[in-house]
Amino acid sequence: MGNNEGIIIKNVTKIFSQRVLFSKKKFKAVENVSLHITKNPPEIFSLVGESGSGKSTLANILLQLIEPDSGEILLNGKKINHFETAEFMKKIQPIFQDPFDSFDPMKKTELFIYETIKNFNISKKREAINSIIDQYLKKVGLNYQMIKDKYPHEFSGGQLQRIAIARALVVQPWFLVADEPVSMLDASLRTSIVNLFKQLKEEENLSVLYITHDLSTAYYISDRIGVMLRGNLVEIGNAKEILDEPLHPYTQFLKKSVLEPDPDKKKIPLSETEKEEVKMTVISEYQLEGCKYANRCPVAKKICKEKTPEYYSVKGRKVKCFLYEKSEKKNNDEMPLFYR
């Protein structure tokens, strides 16, 4: 649609190598991933998947912490490595998993925001800075009096995560990249943080890339969702539709393993019969030819182990699975299918 706004990720691949005895094994932590996260209107895009599926690698590539081996990322039509560092960081801000790790335990908490304001030359006067700190803390439901002269250990994880979000906001970014922002937090605090993301999207027009393995919060806040499997995005589309009725066998597996807070829907099977499971290490699954899920997939066919499936569009989403090969008419466009 010729819409340049937002983040466009084009065919990004990152290869890591791991030494095993005397040999070196290479695997693609992110394999040919393309994605478009819109800015106007803002959206919350969730990346879900097991640990070791390349979600964080993709986030780190986006934040320019890792350089991709191939492919490119455009931010509003400009390649991200053409930006100056400060300019780039004003556009995209990260929020990390462990709030206790994001803060220096020996420094007062307010200094964390103070330094960001100084570094980005937002203001120079002490009083002006304090009022800016207060202004942004109010956006996340805190205020300056609450954090003044306190050290990080005096806060709970949820409060620290809010302060980390306030810090990310002071540069008025367009995007937040939130890598597992709630997985260290209590279930009851999670809701308050994800509600904050929703509110920021509506009030500050902020787009968020939300990375998580928790499907229920992803369902709750996201507009679109991408399911990652060993470096590949295997299903992309509307979050509610995908999780209400997952199509890819891997997404179905993920949904099946979510426990629900309802004792009438017991999910833990008491299997007496020993099922012979194909336990594969992460790295050997990365090196599979064809579909990476083929060895665990209950409906795998011969073709799955030989060829990598393409994206097929089914019900308005893209699914990378041979099951849906026939249900769509081949799209011959050069453009990858999932650009909207």
Place this chain on the structure above:
Amino acid sequence: MSLLEIDGVSAYYIHNSSETKAVDEVNFSVENNEIFGIAGESGCGKSTLVKAIYGFIEPPLYLKKGKIIYNFKDSKISSPITSKNISSSWWEKISYIPQGSMNVLNPVRRIKKFFRNLWKSHSLDLSYEKYNDLLINHLQYLGLSPHILEYYPHQLSGGMKQRVVIAAASLFHPELIVADEPTSALDVGVQLDVLNLLLRIQNEYKNTIIIVAHDMAVMANFCSKVAVMYAGNIVEISETKELFKNPLHPYTKLLIDSLPKIGDKRELKAIPGSPPDLTSPPSGCKFHPRCPFSMEICEKESPFLKEIASGHKVACHLMER
């Protein structure tokens, strides 16, 4: 006779001049062959309570009041077992899976060594060969390959390490297994596998499991009875089905309602505020500053745990009307 009787237990952490009242006046009992869940937010004393149950009471933690009585079936010790002499029953009668237990394995020793040390320190009247057979049978029963004994911890995934620790905890078929957040650091799929493993152990050996988790979904799916803790007190205790169908304490209600669910499109509200500082907890009912139904009496008097329906106990002034 209940397997475990906890009678007015208060366990405090002592600092220079103040005390953290992590567990305050807790009363309950755990029956045989039951999966007992303890739920609540972080910082409400769940882990301290299970430490006290396991008898792992080391400074700065100390037992201020109350006692814990263990009624194991065929105990070798004739005197009653309380928290003073429980340590002689560790691993054999009661075992503990601590929080983050996948990191307890020594990174520079093979898994085999870990199990060997276990055999050594428990001076079992078992030769090492027999012990090894027992171990291999046990691992196979749990669906773990005996090859893992030759591995170093870094060669195993988080879920496998957790399973090794669970295998060790259940090796001598203890009557009581205490598991502190066994699944919270794990992936979705692996979480289900680990719970399934614990359930199989329970089914086979008919032992009792006490499980601590902040995730109400784990409670709903795994436990037969649930106690909800808030700021060192137990505020509600009930059978799982009854608790989820008919939560009586406002805190329990909020805890269940604040969880996002797939297929549920409602706007959710988080529980307002945060858990209190336990060095100086609020007066009266400790939940009153965050409670939507707070009344005058809540600030003054602390409510007692009262049986409302059979097996359903609640500590809340709302129930007394």
